[in-house]
Amino acid sequence: MKNDDKGNIEGKSADKISRALKTVNSAVDGSIKIPDGFGDGIWKAIGASKHPLTEVIRNYIFSKRAVYAAAFFTLLFTAGGITIFMSHRDAEKLKIASNAPSIPGRAAHLDAVAAKKISADKKPEKAHPGATGAVENTVYASNAGNNIETASVAASAPAINSHSGTGGSPGGAQNGGTAALAGASFKPADAVQAGAVNKSGGMSIASVGGETAGLKVTQAAAVADISKEKEFDIRNTLINPLKGESVAIRYYVAQETGVAIRVYDRKGRLIKNIFNGDKTAGNYTEIWDGKDDNGAAVNSGIYIIYFRDSNTEKKTAVGVVK
Amino acid sequence: MEEINFDEIKRLQNGERMIFDRIILIYKQRVTALCFKYMRNMEEALDSAQEVFVAAYTNIKSFGFRSKFSTWLYRLTVNNCINRLKTIKRRESLMAAGLPDGDGGFAELAEMLRDKVKLPDEELELREMGTAVLKELEKFSMTEKSVIILLDMEGFSCAEAGNILGMPEGSVRSSASRTRRKLREMLERKGVHLG
Numbered sequence: 267m268k269n270d271d272k273g274n275i276e277g278k279s280a281d282k283i284s285r286a287l288k289t290v291n292s293a294v295d296g297s298i299k300i301p302d303g304f305g306d307g308i309w310k311a312i313g314a315s316k317h318p319l320t321e322v323i324r325n326y327i328f329s330k331r332a333v334y335a336a337a338f339f340t341l342l343f344t345a346g347g348i349t350i351f352m353s354h355r356d357a358e359k360l361k362i363a364s365n366a367p368s369i370p371g372r373a374a375h376l377d378a379v380a381a382k383k384i385s386a387d388k389k390p391e392k393a394h395p396g397a398t399g400a401v402e403n404t405v406y407a408s409n410a411g412n413n414i415e416t417a418s419v420a421a422s423a424p425a426i427n428s429h430s431g432t433g434g435s436p437g438g439a440q441n442g443g444t445a446a447l448a449g450a451s452f453k454p455a456d457a458v459q460a461g462a463v464n465k466s467g468g469m470s471i472a473s474v475g476g477e478t479a480g481l482k483v484t485q486a487a488a489v490a491d492i493s494k495e496k497e498f499d500i501r502n503t504l505i506n507p508l509k510g511e512s513v514a515i516r517y518y519v520a521q522e523t524g525v526a527i528r529v530y531d532r533k534g535r536l537i538k539n540i541f542n543g544d545k546t547a548g549n550y551t552e553i554w555d556g557k558d559d560n561g562a563a564v565n566s567g568i569y570i571i572y573f574r575d576s577n578t579e580k581k582t583a584v585g586v587v588k
Numbered sequence: 589m590e591e592i593n594f595d596e597i598k599r600l601q602n603g604e605r606m607i608f609d610r611i612i613l614i615y616k617q618r619v620t621a622l623c624f625k626y627m628r629n630m631e632e633a634l635d636s637a638q639e640v641f642v643a644a645y646t647n648i649k650s651f652g653f654r655s656k657f658s659t660w661l662y663r664l665t666v667n668n669c670i671n672r673l674k675t676i677k678r679r680e681s682l683m684a685a686g687l688p689d690g691d692g693g694f695a696e697l698a699e700m701l702r703d704k705v706k707l708p709d710e711e712l713e714l715r716e717m718g719t720a721v722l723k724e725l726e727k728f729s730m731t732e733k734s735v736i737i738l739l740d741m742e743g744f745s746c747a748e749a750g751n752i753l754g755m756p757e758g759s760v761r762s763s764a765s766r767t768r769r770k771l772r773e774m775l776e777r778k779g780v781h782l783g
Contacts, residue, residue, distance in 0.1 A: 283717070
């Protein structure tokens with residue numbers, strides 16, 4: 267026996283069965299009537315919106331998905347690249363800022379000499395004749411260049427009083443003089459030495475107290491026997507103001523001259539006017555605490571410390587990170 | 589017979605859902621007719637056909653363009669009908685255990701085959717024989733029944749039927765021969781004259 271393509275066995279009986287089934291099939295196919303809501307039932311089950319406009323919009327968006335994906339990834343890569351570039355640039359700036367020029371042989375000396383700011387207002391009505399008035403000298407001592415230590419040194423009042431003679435009466439405080447001493451720089455270890463200088467009638471402190479009675483001196487001349495500083499130097503070129511770190515600006519004035527110290531940002535905008543006025547001969551230290559003229563902490567970035575006196579003009583970059 | 593082309597299928601796979609309306613339009617008659625041959629009940633056939641289209645839409649991304657779309661759709665149809673019949677039989681056996689089978693669901697088929705116009709005697713004879721064959725076919729397995737429906741009623745080749753049923757062509761051929769021989773024997777025992 268031989269099967270054809272439809273597996274039919276050649277023979278009249280099998281052929282008649284097939285023909286009978288085909289006849290039934292034709293009758294069935296011709297009798298099938300599909301109701302009108304057939305397709306709607308399917309769409310209802312699928313849950314698809316058939317609104318043509320919705321479909322058109324949806325299909326348009328769907329067909330453009332590759333474009334959207336490409337645009338998204340392009341944006342992502344661009345943003346990533348910009349972020350990496352910016353962070354790299356900031357790192358470079360900080361690197362430049364932290365590489366402040368070092369002065370050979372100066373480190374040891376800077377350890378020995380620190381910034382000092384004394385602000386003492388002696389008010390006559392509160393002062394008692396001959397009383398031992400404790401004048402607090404705030405001493406900024408920088409060891410490794412970054413750590414600023416603060417120590418209080420009580421200067422012996424009799425030593426000062428005995429030399430504050432412009433008022434004529436014993437005890438300079440009674441003269442109504444207001445003396446503020448600052449800038450005498452020394453390490454905490456040097457405090458004793460400084461005190462000794464004062465007690466022994468150290469000419470600087472005593473004379474300043476006497477000559478400037480009634481004035482407020484923010485930065486006073488340092489002790490005379492401290493050797494001459496370099497003309498201009500900056501310590502702590504990278505600071506975090508939030509941690510209380512500050513920039514110490516040290517400079518030496520050979521003779522009385524006008525001095526200007528200002529802080530500018532990278533775009534040349536004036537951030538803070540640290541000092542602008544006359545200075546007598548001596549070593550001075552100014553402190554910039556990372557704040558602007560309004561007392562607000564500046565943003566992280568690079569800032570230029572500008573120093574000028576009659577014969578020098580210097581610019582040094584410092585970094586502020588928060 | 590009209591076939592949907594592969595481009596349209598790709599567009600449908602890419603989300604152009606309105607293409608599916610065309611698929612429904614082209615295939616609803618054929619799918620429903622095939623369902624009826626299994627279910628022998630128009631209501632069940634329509635429900636089954638709708639389920640087939642929903643399944644086709646849901647699984648359209650699995651169509652791999654290795655066969656005609658109609659072959660893939662018929663495979664879904666046959667599987668759906670077989671599963672639905674199994675469910676119905678299980679339900680009936682649970683709910684109407686011990687009740688007589690009645691006409692076995694052939695009343696609607698007989699109504700369809702009733703001559704609306706005057707038919708030649710030979711045509712009438714073939715219709716009667718066809719109905720008898722289908723009744724006997726109920727005693728066969730689903731695979732054997734499917735082979736006969738696809739080959740002798742729908743007119744598919746052994747290869748196409750094999751694709752639809754997921755069987756090798758040779759198995760379809762041998763199954764068809766075996767089923768037809770048994771049918772012939774059963775019909776002869778019942779006194780049906782096969783010529």
